[in-house]
Amino acid sequence: MSTFNQIRTILSQKTIGIAGAGGLGSNCAASLIRSGIGKLIIADFDVVTDANLNRQFFFHDQIGERKVDALRDNLLRICPFASLQMHNIKVSPENISLLFSTCDIVVEAFDLADQKQMLIEYMLENLPHIPVVAASGLAGWGGADMLRTIRSGSLYICGDETSEVSDENPPLAPKVNIVSNLQADTVLGILLSENK
């Protein structure tokens, strides 16, 4: 085991990409910054709304702000020295390499399944040396003990793989927070096991 200072020394040299700054991305980013990750590259094109506040790391007075701007402000309140590269852009196969090719790990933090699949397939095909930590299955409440991380090579998937978000099964703070933090913990596990 390592002391927090030893852990932070390792993590301070790392760059993590986060695709999406919603429920998963905003909370995962907060945990990574608290852990001492040196640099985050975060991309999202959305704006903070009232409906986001049930689970996302934003505040009521930030409604209407671009998520990347609001999240930058919130992360800098935790760690004013963090290096943050925020991109107000929709992630697509045309810009993934440009955004994330310098990252040690990329976190998939999208909402829609087809977007998740797009990022995973692009990364596995074009940037296979960069581990991807994705999420699938986190809707509603209950069954939190079914949330877990599965691994296939350099691809990690956090969640229960079944509970899909819908009008009758909305995403709620507890499970979204658990999964986003499973993702953050998986990131730490990958980075720190390299240095064991």
Place this chain on the structure above:
Amino acid sequence: MLNNREEHFDAQTLTVAQIMEIKSFTFRMLVVRLNDTLIKKEDYSSASVNDGDDLKIIHMVSGG
């Protein structure tokens, strides 16, 4: 191995698509990895799985 569990099928070799049908994988979005190599949707019916292979079929569902 299918999703880390040992599975036995009657045939020696099956395609990814046949295994999906036998095991009733009906989710729309899937990430399929055969021995840690990505198999894309258009290759499900041509990629063959042999005895001893490691096949992972991962459901991608919306929410984030």
